[in-house]
Amino acid sequence: xxxxxxxxxxxxxxxxxxxxxxxxxxxxxxxxxxxxxxxxxxxxxxxxxxxxxxxxxxxxxxxxxxxxxxxxxxxxxxxxxxxxxxxxxxxxxxxxxxxxxxxxxxxxxxxxxxxxxxxxxxxxxxxxxxxxxxxxxxxxxxxxxxxxxxxxxxxxxxxxxxxxxxxxxxxxxxxxxxxxxxxxxxxxxxxxxxxxxxxxxxxxxxxxxxxxxxxxxxxxxxxxxxxxxxxxxxxxxxxxxxxxxxxxxxxxxxxxxxxxxxxxxxxxxxxxxxxxxxxxxxxxxxxxxxxxxxxxxxxxxxxxxxxxxxxxxxxxxxxxxxxxxxxxxxxxxxxxxxxxxxxxxxxxxxxxxxxxxxxxxxxxxxxxxxxxxxxxxxxxxxxxxxxxxxxxxxxxxxxxxxxxxxxxxxxxxxxxxxxxxxxxxxxxxxxxxxxxxxxxxxxxxxxxxxxxxxxxxxxxxxxxxxxxxxxxxxxxxxxxxxxxxxxxxxxxxxxxxxxxxxxxxxxxxxxxxxxxxxxxxxxxxxxxxxxxxxxxxxxxxxxxxxxxxxxxxxxx
DNA sequence: ATAGGGTTAG
Numbered sequence: 066x067x068x069x070x071x072x073x074x075x076x077x078x079x080x081x082x083x084x085x086x087x088x089x090x091x092x093x094x095x096x097x098x099x100x101x102x103x104x105x106x107x108x109x110x111x112x113x114x115x116x117x118x119x120x121x122x123x124x125x126x127x128x129x130x131x132x133x134x135x136x137x138x139x140x141x142x143x144x145x146x147x148x149x150x151x152x153x154x155x156x157x158x159x160x161x162x163x164x165x166x167x168x169x170x171x172x173x174x175x176x177x178x179x180x181x182x183x184x185x186x187x188x189x190x191x192x193x194x195x196x197x198x199x200x201x202x203x204x205x206x207x208x209x210x211x212x213x214x215x216x217x218x219x220x221x222x223x224x225x226x227x228x229x230x231x232x233x234x235x236x237x238x239x240x241x242x243x244x245x246x247x248x249x250x251x252x253x254x255x256x257x258x259x260x261x262x263x264x265x266x267x268x269x270x271x272x273x274x275x276x277x278x279x280x281x282x283x284x285x286x287x288x289x290x291x292x293x294x295x296x297x298x299x300x301x302x303x304x305x306x307x308x309x310x311x312x313x314x315x316x317x318x319x320x321x322x323x324x325x326x327x328x329x330x331x332x333x334x335x336x337x338x339x340x341x342x343x344x345x346x347x348x349x350x351x352x353x354x355x356x357x358x359x360x361x362x363x364x365x366x367x368x369x370x371x372x373x374x375x376x377x378x379x380x381x382x383x384x385x386x387x388x389x390x391x392x393x394x395x396x397x398x399x400x401x402x403x404x405x406x407x408x409x410x411x412x413x414x415x416x417x418x419x420x421x422x423x424x425x426x427x428x429x430x431x432x433x434x435x436x437x438x439x440x441x442x443x444x445x446x447x448x449x450x451x452x453x454x455x456x457x458x459x460x461x462x463x464x465x466x467x468x469x470x471x472x473x474x475x476x477x478x479x480x481x482x483x484x485x486x487x488x489x490x491x492x493x494x495x496x497x498x499x500x501x502x503x504x505x506x507x508x509x510x511x512x513x514x515x516x517x518x519x520x521x522x523x524x525x526x527x528x529x530x531x532x533x534x535x536x537x538x539x540x541x542x543x544x545x546x547x548x549x550x551x552x553x554x555x556x557x558x559x560x561x562x563x564x565x566x567x568x569x570x571x572x573x574x575x576x577x578x579x580x581x582x583x584x585x586x587x588x589x590x591x592x593x594x595x596x597x598x599x600x601x602x603x604x605x606x607x608x609x610x611x612x613x614x615x616x617x618x619x620x621x
Numbered sequence: 622a623t624a625g626g627g628t629t630a631g
Contacts (some may be wrong), residue, residue, distance in 0.1 A: 340631040
């Protein structure tokens, strides 16, 4: 018996176990009644949770003679980690009815569960509970609260919690820095970083990751390079998380050379880092490189997962040739990954973008389980091929199957109307989206509506639609109208629209080019020239030159 | 005597 205790103790503290060893252990646990020991009971619950056996965990919990705080926490955590939030909450309320008081760890776990299930009401309630039970100043509860509020988009609330906590440890600093990073406020993150340094707190990998997360476009590249330098100085560049975030930061900033340099300096990049690099090449338009690195990954004998495959498929969808996409499809079948909804949806998109809508439809039809994402992919493909009525038939099928259309469904449907030029159905589905499905239209919906109305001669109506929107109006929407002005050859309205864009957008150059293009198309050469003279950058001059050529060939 | 936990990436 004592030997068994010893063996179990050794094995249970390991995170990874082979399946057969886990089964042996399970048998041993049942035989020894070790689970009646309060100390081992929590360890065993943890063991079951790690191995995905919630059923046994619950059984053990229910049969346990004495339920300590430890045991309660581990069973709640087991459910929360398996995303069984309902069960986790009901266990928590059950715990409140016992003698045992929840402690800071219990609350931390429940707080996280609230944010992962997007339950703001619940989070506020639990926050009250924390305060009432006298844990309002506890740094463990606070870091969980900071993260939870930021995940739900309430970064100011997160900040209040942070400043309300007297003992700010490293984890709490990291939580608030990540909170600001997550919403793109890198400057605030850096400010906190310097505050933290002035208090002699040493940053770690989490800190750097939080700071890097906030950098999202190429204008911030110098900040990113500075942080990269900091990583090297702190010897954090070998940390797997840090290096993958460096790769994705450089990718977001369109610095693929730097991204590749970081990548190739790694001893054994993990799947996330590979996928950051591949996605980076794909998003900067270098689809060939994206596929090349996917090939390299395979040659190193590594197995891609569904997220990586979906990203490679997005690259394959952008090449005119369907060949690479087919190869990836074969890879998916060989590795038995075809049941992943994300992969199937990416396959549908790839085939339809490469012109093989039939193959896309086929993939859709043989999917064992279709969800709203797969329907959205198919509708997008149908729309791309001008088959608006087919797209609407799919929409009806969604409703018949009791699925709930989401904002992407309507984006795809409106796109289908744009391609087919059917204003009436577009108007109708836009109305139903708002009234019947209570979906607040977003930028992309307005962009499609503006294009749909504007392209079919309803420039005035499109303009009025934009004027009815609350400020600030996204410049993509104005841009769509400018495009329509170009197509309809209306340079007066284009002038007004461009003015709005010059006021609000940072990409003045591109809109100047478009406007001068419209002027040229309308024969207003002097106005076009005046605009062109404003531009100093060589590249922009080149583009303007092209627009002159285009305008000239149109009027000739 | 032992025990659990809060913050990171594609």
